[in-house]
Amino acid sequence: MKPNRTLQLIALGIGFAFLYIPILSLVVYSFNESQLVTVWTRFSTRWYAALAQDDELITSFWLSLRIALATAFASVVIGTWAGFVLARMGRFRGFTLFTGMINAPLVIPEVIQGISLLLLFIEMGKWLGWPEGRGFTTIWIGHVMLCMSYVAIIVQSRVRDLNPSLEEAALDLGATPLKVFFAITLPLISQALMAGWLLSFTLSIDDLVLSAFLSGPGSTTLPLVVFSRVRLGLNPEMNALATLFIAVVTVGVVVINYFMLRAEKRRLAGVA
Structure with a gap:
């Protein structure tokens, strides 16, 4: 592998790590039982349960939606x-x-x-x-x-x-x-x-x-x-909220891209 190619892959990896490691850590700590956001104790879904009971967040979410x-x-x-x-x-x-x-x-x-x-x-x-x-x-x-x-x-x-x-x-x-x-x-x-x-x-x-x-x-x-x-x-409940948004957005983007690509293939097939 050429040196320039290796440097490009390293730079690309560093860039993706800089972007996605914080998101990954947020998702991981959303399942942390501790009230301290950066201190891991053990796996728990308590913050998702707390999120479901938070009337203020739920009301504001439906308004924003x-x-x-x-x-x-x-x-x-x-x-x-x-x-x-x-x-x-x-x-x-x-x-x-x-x-x-x-x-x-x-x-x-x-x-x-x-x-x-x-x-x-x-x-x-x-x-x-x-x-x-x-x-x-x-x-x-x-x-x-x-x-x-x-x-x-x-x-x-x-x-x-x-x-x-x-x-x-x-x-x-x-x-x-x-x-x-x-x-x-x-x-x-x-x-x-x-x-x-x-x-x-x-x-x-x-x-x-x-x-x-x-x-x-x-x-x-x-x-x-x-x-x-x-x-x-920092509030662990916000980690749970952010994780839910990440999941919904990821699924939505994948589904929409799938249908858009399928529609484009059909259009190109029709032109051909």
């Missing part, structure tokens, strides 16, 4: 429209402004976005009476504002790579532009939509900064609860 699902679907709808406009409509009047508005949430710090939306909702509450308080809706709006930009960029890059002859052939055969979009374009960009959905879901359920500004009494999301507890010290 509902917000993340709503954010993912709304972001895909709005982001797909925005990305399609950026990729196909050319440089229309106001194109630069439209592009800047789509890309702004990607570069503006979340702290600034959170403060801006908070002030907006406060003034709207004074003048319009809505929203009456901060909760599910205000957090959802903030997350959609952030996530739709990521979806728009993903969809824009995918639409630009499409072969326009397929859509042109459908138009020549008498299909309407709307029919072409749903029958031809949408299936071709389905993987980009799935990627945008997953990214939006992940960003939403993991968001802390925007949620901190846009949440109110009775609408505390899971990241806020975890952050407030970790600040007071």
Whole structure:
């Protein structure tokens, strides 16, 4: 084996070890009976049982899940429209402004976005009476504002790579532009939509900064609860929670990749 190849493998191994050994240790210590996170005593599932009895964590989890699902679907709808406009409509009047508005949430710090939306909702509450308080809706709006930009960029890059002859052939055969979009374009960009959905879901359920500004009494999301507890010290229950998330995400990614690869093979077989 060549020396350069050996050095590359060593560097790769060190990189993966740096990334995954902490995660592995977290999973191992989630089965530790001791209340001291870094002191192993014996195997136990007591922290998973304690997690199942923690009403605050369970309530915050379901709130975060509902917000993340709503954010993912709304972001895909709005982001797909925005990305399609950026990729196909050319440089229309106001194109630069439209592009800047789509890309702004990607570069503006979340702290600034959170403060801006908070002030907006406060003034709207004074003048319009809505929203009456901060909760599910205000957090959802903030997350959609952030996530739709990521979806728009993903969809824009995918639409630009499409072969326009397929859509042109459908138009020549008498299909309407709307029919072409749903029958031809949408299936071709389905993987980009799935990627945008997953990214939006992940960003939403993991968001802390925007949620901190846009949440109110009775609408505390899971990241806020975890952050407030970790600040007071490491808790073995958090290890159990993190392990469950790792397991769910791993299974979800494997399943989604399997179906995406199978769909891609079918599409390639159909083209061939």
